[in-house]
Amino acid sequence: MRTHDSTPHLPTVGIGTFQLKSGTVIRDVLHSALSIGIRLFDTAQCYRNEELISQSLISLLPDFSLTRSDITIVSKLDPKNQGTEKAEAAVEKTLECFGGYVDVMLIHWPGVSKMKSDDPQIKVIRKESWKVLEDYQVKGKIKHIGVSNYTVYHLKELINYCSIKPTVLQNEFHPRYQELDVLEFCQEHGIKFMGYSPFGQGDLLSDKTIVAIAEKHHVLPSNVLVQWALQRGAICIPRTTKPERVIENLEYSSFILDSDDMQQMARLNDGHKFCWDPHRVV
Template identity: 40%
Template sequence: MDKQGDQQQTVTLNNGVTMPLLGLGTFRMRGLESITQAVDAALEYGYRSFDTASVYRNESDLGQALRQLLPKYGLSRSDIFITSKLSPSDLGPGARDACLKSLSDLGLDYLDLYLIHWPGKQGWRSDDARNPAIREETWKALEDVYQTGAIKALGVSNYTVAHMAQLLGSCRVPPAVLQVEFHPRLPQTSLLSWCQQNGVHLQAYSSLGCGHLLENVEVCKVAKAHGRTPSQVLLKWALQQGVGVIPKASSSVRIKENFNVWDFELSSEEVELLKGDGTEKKYCWDPTGVA
């Protein structure tokens, strides 16, 4: 991990691109006013990475907010890292056009990272035998966009080890990032190990377990010991394992709190303690049944 400035830490992806380890997630963030307020606070407190997706329907508002606010902080496009994702409905022949539409909606010449959001085609059954082929077709289309420079790094979201192995077996451009649900109740041990062995950066979403882990006994115990909030402890738990985080927050207080995680460390015992008894629980979507 590298230092960037005094606070923000980064990871160098397998193609040489530098990505902040902590970014602002924008899932369920809607409306220009609320997005502008969140982006304003995030930029003020040091965030330089923003995560969106076609299915969030906020790309245009995020792009507008960034264009408006970057000059306020003396920043330019090259100072920030923007991630978007391909809708499951656009897997297949529509992938290239969908990616270009995201670029247009965001008002950008390039995306720093573009992810396939889900390993299955929307409207198909999870076990549909056509899913592997359409993933491969989609990746090839995005590789072509990547070669033009309109995408600086390519990755996937919600892929399992089996999906990743299939992708590595057919790709020209290996995936740089895998974004999945990851928290102490879903430590994804085998997936994290696979990513480390294959040079893929693992990035977490739902680091707080959709809020369920904020009142967890072990989390609160560790937070109290460090004089920190449960949210900060949960984010640090991932970061100390080399896993990136993109916590969604809309209030200025929470946005600041979530970024203030660089000046304390969890012990290895605390990292293990937070995993509890090893019982795994998904609070979001389960991709394991996707063919």
């Protein structure tokens, strides 16, 4: 198995763009992010906003004396585009959006659109998709490849057949859903863990434990949740549609969660998912 630069140097904090549809909102959110030094931007084919993100970045980067090579673009293969031919065509469209290459490309979901989650053919199709990503990495058009919403079961299967091992896994990650088995697997195999939905779709921002810890450190609950993810070794990609929240969430005085804070937050781990659950996908 080739490792193919298995330890990518990626920013530890980025911006998620799920549900960002308006060109104006996208531009304003990206402007706020760039203004505070954010250089990683996460999107996906099924978000239907790759082109708008690309247009906004082309417009904004010169204002910050930046070029395409100064930022990291993460995108994901739509579940409807799984399989050799569909994956190749879809990847080409994403590459065209972002200047001919993508920094990180992930398989978004272990399943396939319009197929039952227990259909054994899914295994064959996602293997085809992975081979496509490997081919594009060898060509130099994708720097790093990985997966999203994979369980340990899916990861073990992938490791067993891949020629180039995944360098990034992007999963839901917050104090109520900590996936300790997945984190351990990633550490053992040198896979970067990227956590999405760090605020639990906003639910955790009002959690009494999180609020108390925020008050203790004189920061916002969102700051606590981002810092928790970073101290757990994850790349954190919070999402917001409000430009001012980008700054509130990510530009704050440095602080460290102490062992008592971390223990309290560890006890919040009840396995609650706010987003889609891949465990039934064969």
